[in-house]
Amino acid sequence: MSAARPAIADRIAIFDPLSTGTTWQRRRSLAVVYGLLSLFAAYYLLPLGVIVLNSFRDMAEISRAGLIGLPHSFSLQHWAKAWGTFCVNGACNGIAPFFYNSLWMAIPATIISTAIGAINGYVLSKWRFRGSETLFACMTLGVFLPGQMVLLPWAWTLGTLGLTNTIAGLVLIHCVQGLSFTTLFCRNYYVSIPDALIQAARIDGAGFWRIFRKIVLPLSPPILIVTVIWQFTGIWNDFLFGVIFSSGRNQPVTAALIALTAGGMSVRQYNVESAAVLIGAMPPLLIYLFGGKFFMRGLTQGAVK
Amino acid sequence: MRDAVSRFTPQIVLSPSLIASFVYVFLFCAWTVWLSLSDSTLLPDFSYGGIKHYLALWQNRRWTIAYTNLFLFSSLYVSGSLAIGLTLAVLIDQRVRGEAIWRSVLLYPLAISFVVTGTVWRWLFSPSTGIQAFVRDLGWTGFTFDWILDRDRAIYTIVITGVWHASGFAMVLLLAGLRSVEQDLIKAAQIDGASMRRIYWKIVLPSIRPIIIAVVVILLQFAIKTFDLVVAQTGGGPGLATNVPAIYVYDLMFQRGQIAEGAAGAVMILLALAAVLVPYAIWSSYHERREAGNS
Numbered sequence: 001m002s003a004a005r006p007a008i009a010d011r012i013a014i015f016d017p018l019s020t021g022t023t024w025q026r027r028r029s030l031a032v033v034y035g036l037l038s039l040f041a042a043y044y045l046l047p048l049g050v051i052v053l054n055s056f057r058d059m060a061e062i063s064r065a066g067l068i069g070l071p072h073s074f075s076l077q078h079w080a081k082a083w084g085t086f087c088v089n090g091a092c093n094g095i096a097p098f099f100y101n102s103l104w105m106a107i108p109a110t111i112i113s114t115a116i117g118a119i120n121g122y123v124l125s126k127w128r129f130r131g132s133e134t135l136f137a138c139m140t141l142g143v144f145l146p147g148q149m150v151l152l153p154w155a156w157t158l159g160t161l162g163l164t165n166t167i168a169g170l171v172l173i174h175c176v177q178g179l180s181f182t183t184l185f186c187r188n189y190y191v192s193i194p195d196a197l198i199q200a201a202r203i204d205g206a207g208f209w210r211i212f213r214k215i216v217l218p219l220s221p222p223i224l225i226v227t228v229i230w231q232f233t234g235i236w237n238d239f240l241f242g243v244i245f246s247s248g249r250n251q252p253v254t255a256a257l258i259a260l261t262a263g264g265m266s267v268r269q270y271n272v273e274s275a276a277v278l279i280g281a282m283p284p285l286l287i288y289l290f291g292g293k294f295f296m297r298g299l300t301q302g303a304v305k
Numbered sequence: 306m307r308d309a310v311s312r313f314t315p316q317i318v319l320s321p322s323l324i325a326s327f328v329y330v331f332l333f334c335a336w337t338v339w340l341s342l343s344d345s346t347l348l349p350d351f352s353y354g355g356i357k358h359y360l361a362l363w364q365n366r367r368w369t370i371a372y373t374n375l376f377l378f379s380s381l382y383v384s385g386s387l388a389i390g391l392t393l394a395v396l397i398d399q400r401v402r403g404e405a406i407w408r409s410v411l412l413y414p415l416a417i418s419f420v421v422t423g424t425v426w427r428w429l430f431s432p433s434t435g436i437q438a439f440v441r442d443l444g445w446t447g448f449t450f451d452w453i454l455d456r457d458r459a460i461y462t463i464v465i466t467g468v469w470h471a472s473g474f475a476m477v478l479l480l481a482g483l484r485s486v487e488q489d490l491i492k493a494a495q496i497d498g499a500s501m502r503r504i505y506w507k508i509v510l511p512s513i514r515p516i517i518i519a520v521v522v523i524l525l526q527f528a529i530k531t532f533d534l535v536v537a538q539t540g541g542g543p544g545l546a547t548n549v550p551a552i553y554v555y556d557l558m559f560q561r562g563q564i565a566e567g568a569a570g571a572v573m574i575l576l577a578l579a580a581v582l583v584p585y586a587i588w589s590s591y592h593e594r595r596e597a598g599n600s
Binding site: 044150289 | 311314315316318319322323325326327329330331332333334336337340349389392393396397399401407408409410411412413414415416417418419420421422424425426427428429433434435436438439442469473474477478526529530532533536537540551554555558559564567568570571572574575578582
């Protein structure tokens, strides 16, 4: 064995335990790795699989066989019902109005907070002034602040501005709350743009906005996509502000889902509720499916910093 | 005049956000702290009332249950997510085929709201419809899995769901860490004949310690803020069994009209967060300085 060692070491370019050892050992470790991964994948996919399948099954079948099982009936009508006619919060227009509420909340709040964050990030990385680092540090504190600390002040502020129980009020909250996050993200990205580039432009007589438009913005798509994805997902999935500062038909979809699936109904309609839950989870899931790469990038960039 | 404006453009552009953040971070916080020390009940009342609301809070059984739950939940949630995340990261690091697919399957829960997560797991944990019914249908009729209805065990169902939601996240960060470990170091150990397990324990894990600590801190933050997951999965029940501080604060502020005591609870949540984040901030600045000194 000892004679063979240098030969093996030459062969391994990178650490790759699965391709070392005897054939038998290799097979065994392959089985362990893929077996464990499959087990975990099953644990992760179980909930999603269950609600997808249940959204197509008959209620009679679900009450007989439980939620976990392969469908013996198939119908799209539960989706239609969940979307348009199911009763939530006393009105029978399905989940659709709440879905639109969430859209009207998440889209403007995402765009506004990302735009402001980009400009702030640009100032804080390329136009530093005395004390700007301290100001930046204070701004980022907002990322960590627990929502409970600001609930009462927000209730008062929204009341004073006449925005209680409006989508505009929720947009305002998410913009202010998102600001620290988007600023942090953009600033940390813009720091890597070489200062020489900005200096050269300034010598050529370009001003603040011109440099932003001509140099910084064209370099920004990667960070803007990441920020937009994270802001949208976070705002769409928020429940705390939604449930406190809106009620009735003005609620975002997360709050409506709680009202729908935990409401005091005598008979649960798991198929319609599954469809409603899926509709409520759809936008972030689609973003994840199609923008997974950016999702991942934001995670590893932002979280560790 | 024009010159002065263009000279201060950066400051002018930044100022609205600065004002907004300062109001949000400092004024709002000070406001809540002050409320917690006031005589307020249903409506804000700014006369000084001392620390009686803090005393009332800590004498309240519901709050002590909530805090105990938070400790139990945080420790199991963080260690569970970290253990599974690390296992998954090491497994995926073995140059498995279809890495991107495995990774997306394991990370997708992060894109799903706690409301949806909690709702679906509530159905799965419910004995009459979920896992128990399924196993009994398979023929094991004596099988019982009714933790979600059991006062002593319901909190563990929240842990299982929380770990489901967070371990993929831990995996991605840890995987990025594993990939950054110097290959030369590992190769040298391999040439010396070290076993795979030894290489992981002695070389790989110690060198990704900063990332492990960062993951723990982020997860602790999630745990302390936990609200929607519990609301959706158990509503804090059965009885008071799965109450957490965030839920109780919400109840005090918006259901019972005891805003001063609610504010006191919010301050306690802030202190819990500070207890995690302040040491971390000190540690990481110390760590950075040492790294900078070494190179």
